[in-house]
Amino acid sequence: MDTRAKTDIAGQSATLTMPGPAHHGRLGFALRLISWLRDFPWLTARRAAFYSGVLMLAYLAAAIAQLLHSHHMIFQSGANVGGDFINPYAASIAALKGDPAAIYDIHRQHLQEAAVMGGRDLGVLGFHYPPMYLLVVLPLSILPLVASWAVFETVTLAGYLAVLRRIAPMPLGLWLAIAFPAVIINFMCGQNGFLTTALIGGGLLLLDRSPMLAGLLFGLIAYKPQFAILIPLALIAARRWRALVAAAVSAIVFAGVSLAVFGASTWRAFISSIAFTQKVVLERGAIDFSSLQTIFGAIRLWSGSVEVAYLFQAVVAIFAASAVVWVWQSSRPFALKAAAVGVGSLMVSPYVLQYDLVLLALPIAWLAMEGFEKGFLPYEKTLLSLAWILPRVALPVSQSAKIPLAPIVTIALMAAILRRASRPEPGQLE
Numbered sequence: 001m002d003t004r005a006k007t008d009i010a011g012q013s014a015t016l017t018m019p020g021p022a023h024h025g026r027l028g029f030a031l032r033l034i035s036w037l038r039d040f041p042w043l044t045a046r047r048a049a050f051y052s053g054v055l056m057l058a059y060l061a062a063a064i065a066q067l068l069h070s071h072h073m074i075f076q077s078g079a080n081v082g083g084d085f086i087n088p089y090a091a092s093i094a095a096l097k098g099d100p101a102a103i104y105d106i107h108r109q110h111l112q113e114a115a116v117m118g119g120r121d122l123g124v125l126g127f128h129y130p131p132m133y134l135l136v137v138l139p140l141s142i143l144p145l146v147a148s149w150a151v152f153e154t155v156t157l158a159g160y161l162a163v164l165r166r167i168a169p170m171p172l173g174l175w176l177a178i179a180f181p182a183v184i185i186n187f188m189c190g191q192n193g194f195l196t197t198a199l200i201g202g203g204l205l206l207l208d209r210s211p212m213l214a215g216l217l218f219g220l221i222a223y224k225p226q227f228a229i230l231i232p233l234a235l236i237a238a239r240r241w242r243a244l245v246a247a248a249v250s251a252i253v254f255a256g257v258s259l260a261v262f263g264a265s266t267w268r269a270f271i272s273s274i275a276f277t278q279k280v281v282l283e284r285g286a287i288d289f290s291s292l293q294t295i296f297g298a299i300r301l302w303s304g305s306v307e308v309a310y311l312f313q314a315v316v317a318i319f320a321a322s323a324v325v326w327v328w329q330s331s332r333p334f335a336l337k338a339a340a341v342g343v344g345s346l347m348v349s350p351y352v353l354q355y356d357l358v359l360l361a362l363p364i365a366w367l368a369m370e371g372f373e374k375g376f377l378p379y380e381k382t383l384l385s386l387a388w389i390l391p392r393v394a395l396p397v398s399q400s401a402k403i404p405l406a407p408i409v410t411i412a413l414m415a416a417i418l419r420r421a422s423r424p425e426p427g428q429l430e
Contacts, residue, residue, distance in 0.1 A: 040381040045172050052179035055392075059184040066188075082149035084355075085190025087125040088137040089145055090116045095134050096141060100262040103127040103134075104269035106276065116145065128277045131258040131266050133223040136195075153187045159198030160358065166205050167365040177365070182358040182391035193358030196224055200231070200345065201362050203243075204338040211243040218243065219250020226349035227359070230324050234341050237328040282351055290398040293357060296350030298404035313350045316411065320344035323414050332421045335370050339363035340421075343413045346406075357391040357406065363413055364388055370420065377419065383412055 090112040091103040102108045110124045140148045164177035177183075186193040203217035218235075221228040228251075235244040259267060280286045282296075289300040295316045299309035320343075327340045342362030346352055364387050371380055387409050394406045 037382045038378045039376075040379075040385065043381050043385060049172055049175055052176055055181070056179040056184075059181070063184065063188060082145065082190035083188060084125060085149040085152070086113050086116060086122065086145070087127055088133070089140050089148060091127045091134065092137045092139070092141040095138055095262065100131070100134055100266045101269040104266075104273040106273075126273075126277070126281065128273070128281065129223060130225065130255070130270055131262050132254045134262060134266075135254070135258050136223060149190050153190065153194070156192065156194035156198060157183070157187065159202070160194040160361070163198050163201035163205060164361055164365055167201065167362070168369055173365065173368075176388070177361060180358075180361055180364075180391070181389060182355065182360065185391055186355040186358050189355045191355040192224070193355045196221065196227055196356070197358050197361060200227065200342065200359065201338075203231075203247075204341065204362075207240065207243055208334070211240060212246045215243040215246020215248075216250045218247035219252075219254060222251040222254055226351055227345045227356075229348045230321060230341055230344045233321055234324050234328045234337070237325040238337070287353070288399075290402070291353055291395065292350070293346070293352045293354060293394055293398075293404075293406035294350050295404070295407040297352075297398075298407055301398065301402055301404060310350070316407065317348040319411070320347035320414060323418055327417065327421050330421060333370065335366040336417055336421050339366040340414065340417050342366070343410050343417070346410050347414065352406070354391060354395050357394065360387055360390065360410075360413075363417070367413075367416065367420075377416075377423075380416060383409075383416055387413055 087109075090109065091100075093116065094100060094102050094109070094112050102112070104127060106124060106126050109127055113125060114121050140152060142148070143151060160183075161174070161177060165174050168174070168177070182193065199217045199221050203214040203221075206214035206217065218228070218231050221231065231247065232244060235241075235247065282292075283300075283306050285300065289297050291297070292300070294313065296309045296313040299312050300306070304312075324337075324340045324344045328337050339362065342359060346356065346359055364384055367380070368384055371377075371384075390405060390409050394404075397403050397405050
């Protein structure tokens with residue numbers, strides 16, 4: 001067969017398999033989009049700073065407008081200024097009155113919240129924290145409600161920013177930490193996401209230099225125990241015994257002080273309230289399933305049974321725990337270990353709400369610094385960008401389209417950490 005015959009046959013074959021113009025156009029667009037998402041060249045440091053600044057200004061303008069149009073602590077939407085802050089504020093009043101056990105009675109706590117708001121009923125906000133958190137919130141009612149909310153959020157925000165500044169010590173890092181959408185959400189909700197992030201991030205940062213102090217901070221996470229589950233596993237896997245012992249002592253002392261201050265009756269009331277929190281709040285949807293930023297919430301949102309939801313949650317939790325143990329047993333960079341604890345803490349519990357996504361700032365910052373120092377892997381910049389904007393879009397997308405973005409993104413982040421951890425370091429043989 002001569003060369004021309006081969007060319008003709010090849011041409012005929014190409015003609016037979018060549019897609020039509022419309023199909024070719026769609027395929028070409030899809031391939032270009034995939035290639036663009038792979039490297040995400042659009043995202044430069046200058047654009048990240050500019051657009052995050054625009055977003056932050058928009059948030060501030062909206063928050064100021066809400067405050068200006070609020071009336072007697074109530075927004076036009078019907079929500080109260082400070083959102084959920086009324087809950088710990090009312091609890092601190094009850095505790096200072098000498099009746100701390102009353103906060104675990106949903107009806108009495110509801111009456112206390114309504115009394116704080118001048119008799120206005122803004123819905124039931126149960127106090128689901130262990131008594132250790134009462135030690136934290138006890139001073140809150142010394143100030144008027146708005147001032148107390150502003151002080152609590154500002155002080156804990158300062159702790160959050162101090163941690164993020166240490167992780168990403170560059171102007172862009174600090175700016176992105178401030179403009180992170182979860183920041184304004186947590187502030188306006190009057191929640192404790194800054195405190196949780198500061199304690200976990202601070203403990204991780206101090207682990208090498210001062211393991212005892214790191215353990216002290218880890219022990220204080222007992223106020224929100226669902227986010228402390230992976231920390232002992234990581235410390236055991238890495239044989240960080242001093243930090244582990246310090247964390248255990250810190251948690252025990254924290255609990256002991258709360259027992260001494262508030263009495264055994266308060267602890268009994270808390271333990272009795274756990275079943276209500278699990279059955280009514282979590283499983284039966286007293287908090288709308290679209291608000292739960294977990295795979296448990298996703299399955300319930302899609303009308304799955306409680307048993308199936310727990311099964312999926314267990315699978316995700318086991319994946320997160322296994323990933324943390326594997327990474328912490330390795331000699332990989334500490335940034336990957338810390339990032340795994342940060343994102344894994346959002347994966348193990350079925351009870352994660354929008355404001356808890358402040359914790360995503362830790363894995364985003366540590367992974368971003370790895371990318372700046374060693375180069376970003378394919379799709380990594382895209383994933384980090386999606387994780388950064390997630391707190392703003394997760395809830396509305398879940399409510400309107402029933403698409404649970406948060407568990408998808410957290411699982412993808414953990415996979416990205418494992419991918420980096422699986423790659424040989426420069427100079428290391430595969």
